[in-house]
Amino acid sequence: MNRKFRLSTALDIDDVLMECTAYAVKLANEKYKFDPPISINEIKQWGKQGTRSDAIFEFFKDPDFYRTQPVMAGAKEFVKKLSNMTEVFVSTAIPPEFMGIRAKRILEEFPEIPADHIYMGARKDKIGVDILFDDGMHNVLRSTAQYPILLRSPWNQAATGVLAVNTYDEFLKMVEVIADSYSVRQEADLFSEPSIVVLVGPSGSGKSKIASRVLAKTDKFEKLISYTTNDPTAVEQNDWYNYVSIDTFLAMKDSGEMFQSTMYAGHGYGSCKGDIEAILNKGKHVMTTMDICGAMSLKTNFKNVVTIYIHRDKKKLIDSILRKNSSNEDKVNRIIAIESEDQTAKICDYIIDFDTYEEAEEKLCEILKI
Numbered sequence: 001m002n003r004k005f006r007l008s009t010a011l012d013i014d015d016v017l018m019e020c021t022a023y024a025v026k027l028a029n030e031k032y033k034f035d036p037p038i039s040i041n042e043i044k045q046w047g048k049q050g051t052r053s054d055a056i057f058e059f060f061k062d063p064d065f066y067r068t069q070p071v072m073a074g075a076k077e078f079v080k081k082l083s084n085m086t087e088v089f090v091s092t093a094i095p096p097e098f099m100g101i102r103a104k105r106i107l108e109e110f111p112e113i114p115a116d117h118i119y120m121g122a123r124k125d126k127i128g129v130d131i132l133f134d135d136g137m138h139n140v141l142r143s144t145a146q147y148p149i150l151l152r153s154p155w156n157q158a159a160t161g162v163l164a165v166n167t168y169d170e171f172l173k174m175v176e177v178i179a180d181s182y183s184v185r186q187e188a189d190l191f192s193e194p195s196i197v198v199l200v201g202p203s204g205s206g207k208s209k210i211a212s213r214v215l216a217k218t219d220k221f222e223k224l225i226s227y228t229t230n231d232p233t234a235v236e237q238n239d240w241y242n243y244v245s246i247d248t249f250l251a252m253k254d255s256g257e258m259f260q261s262t263m264y265a266g267h268g269y270g271s272c273k274g275d276i277e278a279i280l281n282k283g284k285h286v287m288t289t290m291d292i293c294g295a296m297s298l299k300t301n302f303k304n305v306v307t308i309y310i311h312r313d314k315k316k317l318i319d320s321i322l323r324k325n326s327s328n329e330d331k332v333n334r335i336i337a338i339e340s341e342d343q344t345a346k347i348c349d350y351i352i353d354f355d356t357y358e359e360a361e362e363k364l365c366e367i368l369k370i
Contacts, residue, residue, distance in 0.1 A: 006087050007179055010119070010127050012134040013092040013106065016151055017079070018069040024056035027065075031055075041154045046136060066094070066101045071109050078168040083112040085175055089129060093122040131178065133171060137162075147178055147347075152262070163344065164262065164293045173300040177347050196276065196286040196302055197221070197368065198295045200348055201310035204318070206357060207289045208240050210310060213361045215287060218370050222279045224288035227252065230267040240289060241269075260290075260297030269294070273301060292344035308367065309348035310360070 014020035022040050029037040038053050048054045059065045082088055090113055094102045099120050106118055119127055124134065125142040132145040137156045140148040149171060150156060150164040165171045199207040215223055228241045229249045244252070249268045253261045261270030271294065279286045290298070298305045345351050350367055354360035 007085070007131060007175070008087040008089060008129040009082060009131040009133060009175065010089045010091040010124070010129040010145065011079075011082075012124075012132075012136065012139070012151075013090060013094075013102065014069075015135045015153060016072070016133060017075045017110070018071055018105070020069065021056065021153075021155070023069055024059045024065070025053075027059050028053075028055040043155045044157075046138075046155050060095075063098055063101055066098045066105070069105070074168055076109065078172070079110045079112055081172055082175065085172070085179065086131065087117070088113050089117040089119060089127070091119045091124045091127045091129075091132070091134075093124070094120055131175065147174075149174060165296065166261070167300075170293075170296055170300050174296045174347070177296065177299060196280075196288070196298055196305045197308065198298055198305065199287075199289045199308050199310055199364075200292050200295050200344060201289075201312070204316070205310040205312045206360065207310040209357060210352075210360045210364060211240075211287050211289055213357060214364050214368070214370065217361075217365065220285055220370070221287040221368075222282070222284045224271060224275060224279065224286050226269060226271040226288065226290070227258070228267055228269045230269075259301045260294050262291060262293045271297075276302065292347070295348075306350070306367075307348040308350045308352060308364065309345040311345060311351055311353045 025038050025040050042053045124139045125144050129145050132143045132148040135151040135153045140150045150162050152164050152166045199211050201207045226241055227244050229246045252258050257272050258270040259273040276286055295307045352363045
């Protein structure tokens with residue numbers, strides 16, 4: 001990467017580079033013979049829940065637990081690749097009596113990370129880096145990093161309005177996009193081959209409405225229909241989605257049918273690779289609307305993906321959200337997410353500011369050369 005400086009990244013250890021919760025679940029099942037065995041999906045939040053899964057916490061007091069934690073699959077190769085892209089630091093919360101064990105394991109398993117790049121303690125908001133990668137929602141929300149990124153796990157699925165990824169590959173792609181945002185962009189030739197255009201923006205930004213207006217003007221693009229668990233009887237109808245049950249959604253996700261999935265305001269959203277390939281095979285371009293996490297998944301899985309952030313005045317955003325036919329809880333979650341989502345504008349390829357939908361349509365058509 002040709003830049004005058006290198007980005008810096010702080011990595012969490014537990015459940016990011018080394019197995020922690022899954023390992024403790026395994027040990028608890030072996031010791032107590034739970035029937036049925038505890039599943040990691042039972043861990044809905046970090047901290048004791050008053051359920052049988054609280055048995056995992058006893059292992060966090062055992063030094064042998066930290067000596068024997070397995071390295072996450074693919075973690076070593078991930079750190080090697082990331083070290084070629086950014087300066088890599090470790091920021092790990094661990095009881096003081098186990099810090100020596102933790103440091104020894106890090107140096108043994110990840111030799112690319114220098115000893116003086118290891119920081120231990122719970123105050124991750126004090127680590128001055130460009131990017132933080134953590135599975136703890138509390139760490140992401142409190143971080144002073146310019147780009148705090150959440151690794152999706154069962155205990156943070158309700159997280160809304162933050163940068164989040166599901167895999168190491170998605171994180172590396174996001175780092176690549178962030179790095180590109182610091183340098184002069186080369187405008188993509190949208191029509192050199194079938195392309196994917198994704199409109200990104202907070203709830204109430206009007207991205208679906210803008211995309212629909214442009215789709216009505218051209219046959220070069222086809223709309224991607226995604227999937228959501230959001231109950232169609234309880235919310236405003238949206239023809240950009242197929243509504244499916246949570247069981248169906250999870251089955252599609254677990255089977256690999258979905259190339260990306262995320263949670264927004266407590267509901268699942270996802271897209272299928274086969275649906276995109278079907279459009280591209282027709283020789284058409286794809287147009288879709290997603291959050292930034294979905295957009296990064298697209299960039300990971302496909303070539304020539306262009307992201308366009310739809311920016312709207314905050315007062316108009318809130319007014320639009322309040323007019324939605326949805327629950328008060330849903331509206332509150334969407335309003336809370338606005339400021340976090342605005343941060344994503346920095347890593348999109350284009351930004352559209354607008355006062356009227358006619359103006360937004362005109363600006364999008366100009367970008368797409370329609």
